[in-house]
Amino acid sequence: MGLIDYLSRPNVPVLSGEGIVLRLPRRSDFPAWRALREDSRGFLTPWEPVWTSDELTHAAFRRRVARYDQEAREGNGYSFFLFDQAGETLLGGISVGHVRRGVAQSATLGYWMGERFAGKGHMRRAVEAVKLFAFEVEGLHRIEAACLPNNQRSIRLLERCGFSREGHLRGYLKIAGKWEDHCLYALLAEEWSRSGALEMAPTRDSPSRHPVDRVSVS
Template identity: 85%
Template sequence: MSLIDHLSRPNLPILTGDGVVLRLPRRSDFAAWRSLREESRSFLTPWEPVWTPDELTWPSFRRRIARYYQEAREGSGYSFFVFDDAGTTLLGGVSVGHVRRGVAQSCILGYWMGERFAGKGHMRRAVDTVKLFAFGVEGLHRIEAACLPRNQRSIRLLERCGFSNEGHLRGYLKIAGRWEDHCLYALLQEEWQGSAGNVRQQLPA
């Protein structure tokens, strides 16, 4: 970890779930992130906003990291990289974004997975770990997630993680250059089944 990472990172726990480790990205993750995103480009781009011309460059990644750290410090969002259980191989990413406090106590779940790691249960375990963080640590009441109606892989993931379909959102997000309808899924704290003991929270040294 670089000195800049050490001085600027928020006091955020590393989350260890069932076979996965989640932590805030670091500058030292750039090479692994760029490699995984590049090799998974055709797999990811149909489900994401249009990639910018500098999407995979170091300056773009540096700005991304700064935004992640700022959101974490403010408590408005938490973007984790997902690693294998050894914490060495980058698998993808998962985020708890747009955190709303007050009467809402809610957030929006986002995620992406490298193509060669997809379909192996890694993201299900990562989402289960994030649920423990959102409900058990942050004290949120509701996690929302939106996915394209044709993204059956994402729909299956959310349903396996206990999310319920709450409706259809018209022209909700601009994906791959087009305003797309989305299915809205949500999970409430009282529906959540699990124990905070399933995830070990380790404050970075």
């Protein structure tokens, strides 16, 4: 990790599960992120908003990381990069976004996977780690997720991870240049049963919203 990354990083724990590690993106991740996104362009673009002309540039990535860091510092959202167990190979990304406090205590789940790593169970394990973070560390009550009705891979993932289908959202998000209907799924804290132990280690930083530096599902 570079000095700028270290000094500017929000105090958010690293998440780990069976064979995977989740952490906040760093500027130094740009080459791996760009290569994976470019290699997976045809796989990803049918399910995402239209990519901008500068989507894969270094400048755009720096703005993206700065936005992720600001959201994490403010407690509004947490965007993680998904790595292999060694923390060396970037596999994809997952986020707990649009965090709403007060009487809602809810957030929205989002994720993407590099094409060559899809279908191997990595994202399911990432979702399990993020569920533990959202419910036990952040104290949220509800996680929502929306997916296109024809995205069977995403629907199977959510259902395997315990999410229940709640409804049909008309013209919910603009995907690939077109306003698309989405299926709404959700999981409540009282419906969730963690599959492994929560391991907490003291953080080197001062007390904050996240008094841990690692959260593990085993």
